[in-house]
Structure formats: C-alpha cells, structure tokens
Amino acid sequence: MAANIGHPLPVGPLIRKLEALGPLTGAAKAALADLPHTIRQFAPHEVVLQQAAQPANIYLLLNGCVFRSTVVIGGERQIMALHVAGAMLNLQNLFLERMDHAISALVPTTVALIPRSEIRKLFDAHPLVAMRLWHETFIEAAIARKWLTGVGRRTAYASIAHFLSEFVARSKAAGMSDGKTCEFPLTQAELGDALGLSVVHVNRTLKKLSRHGLISWNGRSLTIDDWARLNEVADFDPAYLEL
Amino acid sequence: MAANIGHPLPVGPLIRKLEALGPLTGAAKAALADLPHTIRQFAPHEVVLQQAAQPANIYLLLNGCVFRSTVVIGGERQIMALHVAGAMLNLQNLFLERMDHAISALVPTTVALIPRSEIRKLFDAHPLVAMRLWHETFIEAAIARKWLTGVGRRTAYASIAHFLSEFVARSKAAGMSDGKTCEFPLTQAELGDALGLSVVHVNRTLKKLSRHGLISWNGRSLTIDDWARLNEVADFDPAYLEL
DNA sequence: CGTCTAATTGAAGCATCTCAACATGCGTGG
DNA sequence: CCACGCATGTTGAGATGCTTCAATTAGACG
Numbered sequence A, B: 001m002a003a004n005i006g007h008p009l010p011v012g013p014l015i016r017k018l019e020a021l022g023p024l025t026g027a028a029k030a031a032l033a034d035l036p037h038t039i040r041q042f043a044p045h046e047v048v049l050q051q052a053a054q055p056a057n058i059y060l061l062l063n064g065c066v067f068r069s070t071v072v073i074g075g076e077r078q079i080m081a082l083h084v085a086g087a088m089l090n091l092q093n094l095f096l097e098r099m100d101h102a103i104s105a106l107v108p109t110t111v112a113l114i115p116r117s118e119i120r121k122l123f124d125a126h127p128l129v130a131m132r133l134w135h136e137t138f139i140e141a142a143i144a145r146k147w148l149t150g151v152g153r154r155t156a157y158a159s160i161a162h163f164l165s166e167f168v169a170r171s172k173a174a175g176m177s178d179g180k181t182c183e184f185p186l187t188q189a190e191l192g193d194a195l196g197l198s199v200v201h202v203n204r205t206l207k208k209l210s211r212h213g214l215i216s217w218n219g220r221s222l223t224i225d226d227w228a229r230l231n232e233v234a235d236f237d238p239a240y241l242e243l
Numbered sequence C: 001c002g003t004c005t006a007a008t009t010g011a012a013g014c015a016t017c018t019c020a021a022c023a024t025g026c027g028t029g030g
Numbered sequence D: 001c002c003a004c005g006c007a008t009g010t011t012g013a014g015a016t017g018c019t020t021c022a023a024t025t026a027g028a029c030g
Helices: A014-021 A026-033 A118-124 A127-153 A158-172 A188-195 A197-210 A229-233 B012-019 B026-033 B114-127 B125-155 B158-172 B187-197 B200-211 B226-234
Strands: A037-043 A047-049 A057-061 A065-071 A077-084 A102-105 A111-116 A181-184 A215-218 A220-223 B039-042 B047-049 B057-063 B065-071 B077-084 B103-104 B111-116 B181-183 B213-216 B221-224
Touching: A014 A026, A014 A127, A026 A047, A047 B213, A065 A188, A077 A158, A077 A188, A077 B125, A077 B221, A111 A118, A118 A127, A118 B047, A127 B077, A127 B125, A158 A181, A158 A188, A158 A220, A158 A229, A158 B181, A181 A188, A197 A215, A229 B077, B012 B026, B012 B114, B012 B125, B026 B114, B026 B125, B039 B226, B057 B114, B057 B181, B065 B187, B077 B125, B077 B181, B077 B187, B077 B213, B111 B114, B125 B158, B158 B187, B158 B221, B158 B226, B187 B200, B200 B213, B213 B226
Parallel strands: none
Antiparallel strands: A037 A111, A047 A102, A057 A111, A065 A077, A065 A102, A181 A220, A215 A220, B039 B111, B047 B103, B057 B111, B065 B077, B065 B103, B181 B221, B213 B221
C-alpha cells in the first residue's frame, strides 16, 4: 500500500463530528488532515472488513454508509450498527487484534486506510483528539444499548417503527433528509437482520405501518407520514443520539 | 461528601484487570491508589445509579456484582451487562452528563465514588491509564455485541445456555468458581430480563437444560454438568472475553 | 428478453407469551 | 415459636406473534 503523503485526508465529516463534542485545536485538525493514508472504494454489499480479520490499518469512512454484523451458526446474521461519513470503523483494532464482527457497505462507499502506528502517534501528540474519539465510543455504546433494548423488548411493530424513526432522524442530522423523506438503503432482509426478524414478517409489518398511515415505502425511499404517532408506537426519544 | 484522603483506594481488582491488557508504570498504579474517594455500600437489588441521573462522581466497583438495565414503556426491563469487582461503572460520565440506563446491585456491593475532575487529572498525568481503560471500553463493546446477537438470533434454549456459559467462565476468571459450580445471583425473572424472555419460559427452559443433563440449578447455585454439550448448544467461544 | 434480486402473499407450525393457580422458602412481627 | 406475608419458583392451558416453506410478482440490468 502506497501512502498518499501530500494528498490531504478529507477529514471534514470527522472533524464536524468531533467538534460537535467539543473544540479541537487547529494543530490537531491539521494533524488529522496530514495523516498518511490510502483511499479505497467499496460497492454496495461488498465486505469492508471481514470477521476475524486482523487489519493493520484503521478505516475512516469518508463517504457512504456501512453496517456491522456477525453471522451466527445457522447462517443467520445480526446487524448491530450503521455508520455514515466521519466514522472510525475499527478504532478498536488499536487495542484488539481481531475483528469480532464484519463491516459491509450498504451503498457505494469510500474509506481511508490509516496505519495504526500513525493514529497512535497522533494520539500521543494530541491527547485531546483521543479524548474526543473516546467520547464518541461512549455515544456508540449508548446507541448499541438502545438497539439491544429494541430487539429484546419490543414487538416487531414497535421495533421497526423505532428503527425507521432513528434512521430518518440521523439522516436529517447528517443533512441527507428534510426530516420526512429520505433514501433508505436497507433491503427488507437487511432490516430483518438488524432487528432479529424474518423477511416475511418485516414485509407484513411494513405493510401494516403503511396501512395505518404512519409511513410510505416506495422502493428505496422512505417517507414518514405521521411523526407523532410513529414516535408514540416506537417510544422514540431522539435525545440520546446527541444530535 | 468527605474525601477519604489518606485511606488508599483498594485498586487491586482494577489494576489486575488493566495489567491483563498491558503493563502499567508504578507511578500510575500509585496514582490510582491515591485517588480521593468515598466508599458506599449497596444491598442486593438496591439502585446504584438511576437512569437519567447526572453523577458528579465516577463509580469504581470494589466488591460485589451489578447489572445495567433500562425500563421500556410497558414496565418491562432489559438488562444489558453484568460487572464484577474492578469495573468502572460510569466512565462515560466523564463525557456524557446523564445516565442513559440504570445500574443496580445484585449482591451486597461496595463502590468507591471518585470525583470526575480527579480522574481527568490522572488521565492527564498518566495517559497510559486512559488508554488501558479505553481498551477496556472496546472489550465491553464486544461483549455487548455478543449479548445483542444472543438476544436477537438465538432460541431461548441456546440463549440461556450461552448466558450461563459466559457467567461461569467469567466467575472462574474472577476466581469465584472452579469452572463447574458457582453462585448464581440472578433470579429467573432477572435472567428473563437479561435475555428478553418471560419468567415462565425461562423456568421451563432451565428445566429442560437440567433434564438434558447440561446443568443443575439448586436455588442460588449453578453447576455445569456437561461443558462440551453446553458450549455446543450455546455456540459459546470464550476467546472474545479476553480472559 | 432472460435472469437475478427484492418484494409480496398464503398456509401451517412452533416458540414464546399471558393468565392463572399453586408450591416453596424465608424473614418478620406478634 | 407460630403465623403471616412476600418474593421466588413451578406447572397447566390457551392465545398469538413470528417463523418456515413455498409460490408468485415486480423491477433492474445486461
């Protein structure tokens, strides 16, 4: 892998995300942009990092959308998180050798590969950057807890309603939606994998949400027709997203 | 709150945990033991930190066992993690103001309350300690992902088998079990809350595991009678616990 | 135009839930 | 020391949410 020294890393989304948590020094931001790296593209459904991989690089999501998943014995899949531009996908590999799950692209996606040693150096020079990323780690943990609660303790109807609410809320925060309509890159099968449901039941439940006038789902785009009632059945409170 | 300056903090379990991940300097260990703190005791089922609390202190678990949970609309509860001695219970509150979940004691439990500012000072002076704790954060995230997979994609039979396997394995690692028998502090109702199952079904499934000769459950103590078969139905691989 | 993936629908089965009753053990007050 | 209350565990019966299997339709794309 040839490092792209001299081509600054497009760290816009990352820095926006980190500065939402607290200020960064100009030097820290410059150091981020100066990180040596390689750019890679992934097609929809392509695997970015395989389960049990031992990556030598940290992957920064520059563009697109990915999800985390594991495969269980029966071949079933559990999706555990979604990420958009600005996310460090495998910061854990600074400390842990192996991926305990896989990361896959949902849409055409661009990633920067940064050597682990460079990240460590940056953290030594700018501990504040490390703190902001640690902060981000805790927010992701909180989202994961919500996810777990949804899977374990909600009916399919409420679970799907919650997922859609959160997705549109996050799209809006990322400037990819007006808060009512947005592109929805998951298939019904993937939605089922995210929530622990069968495709068939996902389909029926979406129909029901649609029939009740809460959402519209035409192909790849999703519209929330009745935020108030959707939030009610979903028990959705956007506060925890820290948007 | 009066800080117990002069009474060293019993950091044995914490340091054992951190040094399992990599060495610490003597100065760092001394700084940990020198942290000002207050000791508090909790009875079984007592709430250590309430959901939505805004704690000014970081809670270090010195002794006992606690769990994390949230309450959903219907009054149902989802348990999301267990912790034993040496765990920093709310390190997230260095960055986030509110608890997004509750922490409760399972058994008689001792906790040290350490002012957030003191932890921050320690991190500034000993960045390596911060790195070890961050490392620990990622391990907990991996455990949470396993938990999620279990709730979403396993039958009750496999899910309970996995939970029991993990519990005994961790007890053994903490020196509280010989690997076959251990105290099991959860009620069947709590086990149900952890796995998203009703009490009734937990009971029946435990009976079935027992009838099949995999475990014995007499009141508060649990025995694994057939590790090989239990691991098989549980699809349990202790590697990810990093023990 | 044929092929592939995603969405849709029906029918039958089972895992799990709810409701309800009862048993067991333990702590506490009388 | 007994009696009571309360939390936990146990079991039965019936309801249902969700799954599986199977077949069909609708779009997307070379």
